[in-house]
Amino acid sequence: MTDVASARFEALFDPAFLARVNAMTLRIAAAQKGGRLAEQRTTARGQGSDFADFKPYVAGDDLRAIDWNIYRRLGKTFVRVFEERQDLPVYLMLDASRSMFAEAAPRIDPAMRTALALAATVARQHDALSLLSFGDDLATRLRNMSGKGAIVQVARALSEQAPAGGTALAAALTHLAAMRLRRGLVVIVSDFFDDDGLEGVLQALGRLPHRLLLVQMTRASDADPTLLHDLYGDVSIEDGEREAGLSVTITDELIARYRAAYRGFTDALDGFVQQRGATLIRVDADRDVIDQLSPVLANGSIVL
Amino acid sequence: MSFATFGLAGTIAGALALVALLYLLQRLRARRRVVHLPAAALWAQAMREAPARALGGRFRHWLAFALIVAIALALWLAAAHPQAAPAETGASRRFYLDNSALLAPAGELARAKRALLADVRATPAQRRAVFLGDAAGTRLLAPGESDSLLARRLDLVTAEARPSGFGAWLRRTGESGPGDTIRYYGGWPVLRDATPAAPRGTAVQPGYLARAVPDNRGIVALGATPARSGMAGRADILVAVAAARGESPSPSALRWTLDGKPFAPTSVENAGGGQYLVRNVAATGQVLQVTLAGNDGFPQDDAAALRLPDRTPLRVALLGGTPDVVRAAIAADGGLTIVPAASAQVAIGDAGATGSLALPALVFTDPARQGRAFAFAEPDNAAKGALADRLDELGLAQVDASAIADALGKPIGVDITQGARRRVGVWRALFAPDSPFALDAAMPIFLAQSLRWLGNADGWRPYAKAGAPIPDQSRLYGLPDRAGADLLGVATRIDAAPVALTDRAVTLAAADTSARPAVAPEGGALPADLPFVLLVLAAGLLLAAEWWLLQRGLIA
Numbered sequence: 054m055t056d057v058a059s060a061r062f063e064a065l066f067d068p069a070f071l072a073r074v075n076a077m078t079l080r081i082a083a084a085q086k087g088g089r090l091a092e093q094r095t096t097a098r099g100q101g102s103d104f105a106d107f108k109p110y111v112a113g114d115d116l117r118a119i120d121w122n123i124y125r126r127l128g129k130t131f132v133r134v135f136e137e138r139q140d141l142p143v144y145l146m147l148d149a150s151r152s153m154f155a156e157a158a159p160r161i162d163p164a165m166r167t168a169l170a171l172a173a174t175v176a177r178q179h180d181a182l183s184l185l186s187f188g189d190d191l192a193t194r195l196r197n198m199s200g201k202g203a204i205v206q207v208a209r210a211l212s213e214q215a216p217a218g219g220t221a222l223a224a225a226l227t228h229l230a231a232m233r234l235r236r237g238l239v240v241i242v243s244d245f246f247d248d249d250g251l252e253g254v255l256q257a258l259g260r261l262p263h264r265l266l267l268v269q270m271t272r273a274s275d276a277d278p279t280l281l282h283d284l285y286g287d288v289s290i291e292d293g294e295r296e297a298g299l300s301v302t303i304t305d306e307l308i309a310r311y312r313a314a315y316r317g318f319t320d321a322l323d324g325f326v327q328q329r330g331a332t333l334i335r336v337d338a339d340r341d342v343i344d345q346l347s348p349v350l351a352n353g354s355i356v357l
Numbered sequence: 358m359s360f361a362t363f364g365l366a367g368t369i370a371g372a373l374a375l376v377a378l379l380y381l382l383q384r385l386r387a388r389r390r391v392v393h394l395p396a397a398a399l400w401a402q403a404m405r406e407a408p409a410r411a412l413g414g415r416f417r418h419w420l421a422f423a424l425i426v427a428i429a430l431a432l433w434l435a436a437a438h439p440q441a442a443p444a445e446t447g448a449s450r451r452f453y454l455d456n457s458a459l460l461a462p463a464g465e466l467a468r469a470k471r472a473l474l475a476d477v478r479a480t481p482a483q484r485r486a487v488f489l490g491d492a493a494g495t496r497l498l499a500p501g502e503s504d505s506l507l508a509r510r511l512d513l514v515t516a517e518a519r520p521s522g523f524g525a526w527l528r529r530t531g532e533s534g535p536g537d538t539i540r541y542y543g544g545w546p547v548l549r550d551a552t553p554a555a556p557r558g559t560a561v562q563p564g565y566l567a568r569a570v571p572d573n574r575g576i577v578a579l580g581a582t583p584a585r586s587g588m589a590g591r592a593d594i595l596v597a598v599a600a601a602r603g604e605s606p607s608p609s610a611l612r613w614t615l616d617g618k619p620f621a622p623t624s625v626e627n628a629g630g631g632q633y634l635v636r637n638v639a640a641t642g643q644v645l646q647v648t649l650a651g652n653d654g655f656p657q658d659d660a661a662a663l664r665l666p667d668r669t670p671l672r673v674a675l676l677g678g679t680p681d682v683v684r685a686a687i688a689a690d691g692g693l694t695i696v697p698a699a700s701a702q703v704a705i706g707d708a709g710a711t712g713s714l715a716l717p718a719l720v721f722t723d724p725a726r727q728g729r730a731f732a733f734a735e736p737d738n739a740a741k742g743a744l745a746d747r748l749d750e751l752g753l754a755q756v757d758a759s760a761i762a763d764a765l766g767k768p769i770g771v772d773i774t775q776g777a778r779r780r781v782g783v784w785r786a787l788f789a790p791d792s793p794f795a796l797d798a799a800m801p802i803f804l805a806q807s808l809r810w811l812g813n814a815d816g817w818r819p820y821a822k823a824g825a826p827i828p829d830q831s832r833l834y835g836l837p838d839r840a841g842a843d844l845l846g847v848a849t850r851i852d853a854a855p856v857a858l859t860d861r862a863v864t865l866a867a868a869d870t871s872a873r874p875a876v877a878p879e880g881g882a883l884p885a886d887l888p889f890v891l892l893v894l895a896a897g898l899l900l901a902a903e904w905w906l907l908q909r910g911l912i913a
Contacts, residue, residue: 155393155395284394292397299404
């Protein structure tokens with residue numbers, strides 16, 4: 054582990070930070086059957102503590118599940134069936150493109166804290182966590198981790214993350230869809246600034262057979278560039294992903310056009326989330342991430 | 358105000374061109390700051406939707422443009438070298454840089470040049486001329502020429518260890534207009550002594566006066582003469598020394614060398630008045646140098662050198678075809694030594710015997726090969742004329758040409774041509790035992806003079822003094838090496854012989870501490886270059902201001 058990665062790991066794997074994550078949960082309306090026993094509600098009937106229904110006894114049923122009161126009243130044997138809780142496969146995708154590393158205070162740091170908070174939540178619920186990162190390509194960093202022991206591995210994998218090229222989110226999503234994974238929850242932590250445009254990203258998201266939780270890393274200056282004190286006159290805008298900077302002469306007219314473009318960008322993202330029934334959390338990179346995640350994820354206040 | 362480099366029109370045109378160029382550059386090329394933003398794609402989208410930047414668009418950064426224009430104009434005007442306009446009086450100024458020995462001490466010439474440049478710049482270009490104190494009075498700057506030319510020309514000027522020619526130049530200078538001035542840059546004694554010779558109506562002013570060396574002493578004469586003892590091949594040497602203060606240096610203060618090797622005279626005879634004699638020095642063509650020990654601040658007169666004459670017998674080789682008459686005449690000449698061809702200076706014989714040797718030769722030939730009875734070949738084409746003028750020195754004037762012509766039945770003539778080396782061709786018939794020429798008393802003279810001319814034997818040069826004519830002794834010793842009586846310009850070498858300053862007046866003038874006039878700069882108290890200096894200063898300050906603003910992000 055390099056010095057930078059080591060320092061980043063120390064900053065990430067902070068007990069105080071992880072303690073604040075304990076209050077967060079990720080609940081899904083109904084997980085797909087076929088997983089391990091865990092805490093997510095499913096349509097599967099079997100062992101569990103939540104009563105679901107009666108069914109006539111057939112040979113092979115557990116004799117301990119026969120409801121003897123019904124037998125006494127009706128003279129027929131019925132057994133009680135319970136809702137079986139299983140784990141949820143969670144695919145946590147972190148944007149590791151160079152634009153996330155570009156600024157003086159890069160967004161990758163709060164993005165990693167966000168990813169770790171979500172991963173810790175998933176691990177604590179004994180759900181199956183897979184960690185993926187994407188830049189030019191999609192890379193699987195961890196697969197089917199669960200339990201508290203997974204948190205250290207996630208923190209280490211995150212801290213070792215290096216810039217991975219440009220933002221090719223649409224291609225990464227297409228790749229993910231082609232992997233035919235067990236249906237679960239896809240969590241994407243990204244700025245969603247794809248050079249090929251948001252339209253391709255949204256189309257690829259629409260093709261995913263998973264539930265979606267989108268975490269957009271933002272800054273106030275994204276919507277209002279006048280907050281940037283050095284953005285005036287003739288500048289070269291570099292996002293780390295282009296060979297040459299974008300030569301721009303900042304004018305009021307151009308700022309107005311940028312604002313319109315950014316509004317269109319956020320409107321498109323919001324529209325997709327609403328249409329798809331996904332969830333979008335906007336995290337301001339300049340504020341504490343737990344403070345921003347807690348209102349949404351605390352005590353199961355969101356059911357995906 | 359004037360502009361030394363480009364002139365007024367050129368300066369204004371250049372300034373306008375610079376402003377236009379900077380304006381275009383300001384519009385076309387902006388220096389961009391780098392801003393790191395992940396939303397570059399959205400900015401690119403906004404740019405695509407915005408109209409392209411056009412040359413005719415709104416102009417921005419007026420203050421930055423004004424600052425850059427100010428810097429560029431300051432530099433441009435400085436390059437044009439503006440000068441404060443000198444007062445226009447209508448009178449002309451002539452400047453005379455006397456680069457003679459009095460400006461030779463370290464730093465004197467450089468200071469004189471600086472003073473000269475400053476004064477010239479403070480003088481209207483049309484009313485100034487600058488002259489150099491060499492033998493020809495070379496004009497360094499003509500009226501109307503830029504003083505930047507003078508600076509470059511002065512770079513080539515060096516001080517020369519010779520007496521000043523200012524007095525002679527002043528006497529050659531014609532009448533001038535009222536109020537005309539000659540400014541002099543050199544030694545104060547020269548100016549003092551020469552001023553009375555100035556043309557009527559012309560004021561002579563000091564522009565720079567070299568500092569005096571009060572304790573100067575030097576060698577003021579060095580010469581050689583045939584030894585009084587009568588010993589052949591020996592010379593007596595006279596050296597004279599002088600000191601501005603106190604006693605003349607004693608003989609023990611003199612250091613002697615011959616061809617660079619230390620030489621200790623057996624005795625130095627004090628002839629009085631600071632003159633010393635060294636007798637019976639072998640005259641074999643060595644360079645004799647005398648140096649005065651000690652450093653007095655004026656080293657130009659502390660050493661003198663002289664090439665002694667070569668009085669050793671001329672080595673000749675008698676080869677095949679040499680008539681007996683000639684053999685006898687040569688054997689009888691004590692100034693000639695007969696040696697083998699390998700060590701000879703001159704070969705004597707027929708064409709077959711001398712042709713294979715790379716030596717000057719006296720060749721005996723016949724009318725079929727040589728049209729004239731006497732034929733001289735000289736490699737230096739320019740020297741042919743001088744040779745033609747001095748043929749009498751060869752003894753031919755005493756020859757009874759008609760008697761010889763009658764005896765030979767052919768006319769007698771002389772031909773001078775150009776050849777690879779010196780050569781004298783003579784008909785063999787002239788040296789037949791019964792030939793009138795062989796019986797003539799002029800024959801041995803002809804042989805002796807011809808052979809010495811062929812051997813390039815130098816005449817006796819008693820001294821070689823800078824600024825004085827070459828002592829011409831050819832009437833005494835035969836044909837001259839050089840025609841005329843050139844001025845020995847500097848204390849360098851002429852015909853591979855050194856030239857010494859050896860001038861008592863210069864040695865004493867260098868030590869002259871008499872009251873001298875104050876030197877006032879031309880054009881008043883303010884230097885003519887003040888506008889130039891101020892512009893350079895302003896440009897530097899503006900550049901610093903731009904750098905300061907740039908570092909703080911206050912300008913693009």
